[in-house]
Amino acid sequence: xxxxxxxxxxxxxxxxxxxxxxxxxxxxxxxxxxxxxxxxxxxxxxxxxxxxxxxxxxxxxxxxxxxxxxxxxxxxxxxxxxxxxxxxxxxxxxxxxxxxxxxxxxxxxxxxxxxxxxxxxxxxxx
Numbered sequence: 736x737x738x739x740x741x742x743x744x745x746x747x748x749x750x751x752x753x754x755x756x757x758x759x760x761x762x763x764x765x766x767x768x769x770x771x772x773x774x775x776x777x778x779x780x781x782x783x784x785x786x787x788x789x790x791x792x793x794x795x796x797x798x799x800x801x802x803x804x805x806x807x808x809x810x811x812x813x814x815x816x817x818x819x820x821x822x823x824x825x826x827x828x829x830x831x832x833x834x835x836x837x838x839x840x841x842x843x844x845x846x847x848x849x850x851x852x853x854x855x856x857x858x859x860x861x
Contacts, residue, residue, distance in 0.1 A: 768854050785856050792849045800845040807838045
């Protein structure tokens with residue numbers, strides 16, 4: 736068997752192991768996160784420390800936002816021809832107080848909030 740044939744076989748074996756380990760890692764990660772979402776931010780094993788933090792990402796429901804901006808006559812330069820929001824122009828307009836308060840209130844109803852949890856693990860220092 737040639738060196739490259741052996742490499743192909745080894746690669747196949749490693750990919751099979753990787754798949755099995757990924758399933759186990761994902762399952763264990765979920766188990767720890769599910770537990771930690773109910774209480775502690777940090778857990779310790781004998782050799783490792785796990786930390787779980789919540790990250791919140793807010794964005795707008797773009798269709799609802801387009802409707803609000805059009806209703807208030809504020810879509811020019813922010814809502815593009817394809818009726819997508821130009822995020823840079825929107826951010827600039829918000830930052831520079833270009834929107835009246837009633838528009839900002841209406842826009843706030845278009846926000847979508849997404850929460851994710853990220854688990855990190857570190858080797859304990861001896």
